[in-house]
Amino acid sequence: MKDLIAKLKKHYKLTEPDYRRADLTFVTAQKDELRSLLIALRDIEGFTHLVLLTAVDWLEEGLFQLTYMLNNRAANRTLALRVMIPRANAVGDTIHDLWPTAETYQRELREMFGIDFPGSPRVNDEFILEGWTDMPPYRRDFDSLAYSLQTYRERPGRVTHDPREHMKKALYPDQKPEAAK
């Protein structure tokens, strides 16, 4: 797929290509060129199937990575575009007029990550969660176990076995246990 990336690089700014497999490539695109790039891929290059649209939370860098994955079935090629948007005030461009199925993906990202897609149909409707008032749950700073411990009462008697401690005791029974840090 190097020829495809070389061809697109003439018109669009594409960085960090990752030729993962012969039929799968990841490349970073710019947010303002995204729409025209998607239209070019769909109409000219034959990448007509939108496989998925999801987000990855890079909390340490303060960015959300939106991944748009397109597939050209006839040529068996998949190209995934990474678009980095800032975490604070995350807004993406809606593509529901290019692929109507993107509306579902955008609704999920709005609810689970808090990334807004203004203009997408039903994007502010509750999708999966009902009566949710906390922060969007798929973000890295939302701690699911802490939330669960504070909301749902547990049944007493649960014992946790840490595999490392168990193996240490099994392999080195004479060693004194380390002082807890």
Next chain:
Amino acid sequence: MMFNLKTDRSQYPQPGPDGKLEIDLETGKYLKLWQGPNHPGITGNMSVELTVCGDEVVAGKTHVGYLHRGFEKLMERRSFIQVFPIVCRVCVPEPDFNEYCYAAAVEELAGIKVPELANWMRTLILEMGRFNSYMMFLGGISGALGLGVVGQWMTYVRDLMLDRFEELTGARIYHMFILPGGVRGHLPDGFAGRMEEVLRTAEKYLADVEKVMFRNAVYKRRTKGIGVIDPKLFEPYGVTGPNARAGGVAKDLRKDAPYLVYNELDFEVQTGKDSDIHTRVDVRYRDIHQSIALIRQILQKMPKDGPVMAKIPNVLHWQIPRGETYIKGESSRGEYGYYLVTDGSGYPRRINVRGPSYTHAMALLEHLIPGTNISDVAQLMVSLHTYPPEIER
């Protein structure tokens, strides 16, 4: 004397300038029906809020989320080996696809090569899972139409296959057999003979299903020409799998992008022409026979001996360098994929499960529903073979 029955559509809402139906809920012409979480149209929990005018549905809104467990968040909290027991629980009729996609994604990013016998066993398990899922589908479509006996037969045949699963993996529903590095064990002795008995019983029952269901006049009347999906909608709405094949588009990932050992197996892609409910069920029925033939082929061509598990690093300290990948396969419902992102620590950064029902049951259903009769909504939903847990995980 022939009655001149011309449908008077003046009482139904008319399409406005943008093509959408103009619905004014204040006029009292409409009734809102809630087809709630449990109904004959779905195996799983999903509801559709129907706006009905007379006998005909004019609008539908889907509601999901009854089975949300926050899988993708839970998987981020577990190390790579701890994810594999939880991964199969995303999908109940066909759990092995999740295990395979996750294992293949981890193997690709960690650079582990799986031995050949493990690939053959994975293919065998995937085909057995596909068979089970189709059994549940046939039970579902006949149950939605009111023909209950097919559901009983198919549940029985599915039970026989679950016995083979139990013999091979130790559990009926959640197998946890395919893990990163290979599979957990070898085939027991005499497995091929017992599997052949199950397949013969299945073929006998499927011949009965053909007589009872496919030649049934009521079934034909209720499914032919109903729920037609225009093939031009396949790409914009992301329709894959048997739903697309019923419209003449020969999309089968086992042929387009072969994975595991499918390029050594001999099979045909089953397609249909009219993209209505009858054809979708027919395509899947032929696919079951294809699956049965594939299972026989795999058992015959499999290497007799060999290792089943590659060497994986110490799972307590397993860290995978930063990278991302996407593994896909053709499940019984359509294109199933896992998008895995790692960041160099011992935990996955992000796992996204791309289930086929995500695209079939939400935007496509809301597009198809206006214009159907209330009694056809259930068959339409089942014929798309939606399974809600993969929508909301």
Next chain:
Amino acid sequence: MKHFDPTFKKDTEKEFPLREEMRPRTVETPDGQTIEIEPLKDYFCEAPPKVHPKAYSKIVEDFYNWARAESLWILGFGTGCGAIEMRPLMTPRFDAYRWGIQWRPTPRQSNLLMISGYLSIKTLKRAIRAYEQMQQPKYVVGLGSCTINGGMYWDSYNTIKRLDDYLPVDMYIAGCMPRPEALLAGFVALKKIIKAGKAEGANLYAENFAQYKANQKAVIKDWDMPDYSW
């Protein structure tokens, strides 16, 4: 497994706003009057659930319990993954029907609610409504380890961990998921309890109604239905 972040505090301040049409307001009736309505108030009967009294003599009560145990009709509401192991019970291979156990479509026609697996908050709201609409005497069976202590999803923000905080449970069947034979063994054990007169879940619910309701409202933040829907 990652340990949790002790500094994380969930948001307890924000309330989920009630929908416009559910708030108390003034409306104009078709015949011209102006009245105040409260959509969440149950105008038919505002009474909380009552304890079902025992029969007037022990022999009659034993006979009633025998009859109830031998005709357990299950509400056909598959709340989670366990529903798939209930389907084989309807086939001749495992055959729950020989014990008089049937699956019924509506809560009014059933006396056993099987919570098959995990309960997300959205389904919990519907399961409570279904349970309250069933007629006394009624029983609840928790299927799978998710109803006992959270199971596989013990660290999930959307599934409950203890079913008996929200609904009174008479019997648990452990497993993930339990085989059909385990389900049948669970039914046999439940029948023993019913015949001994010890299956008092519904009466427990009526006696501790306020506490169950407080537990339910603590997790279901958008409570937009009457307190007790019978």
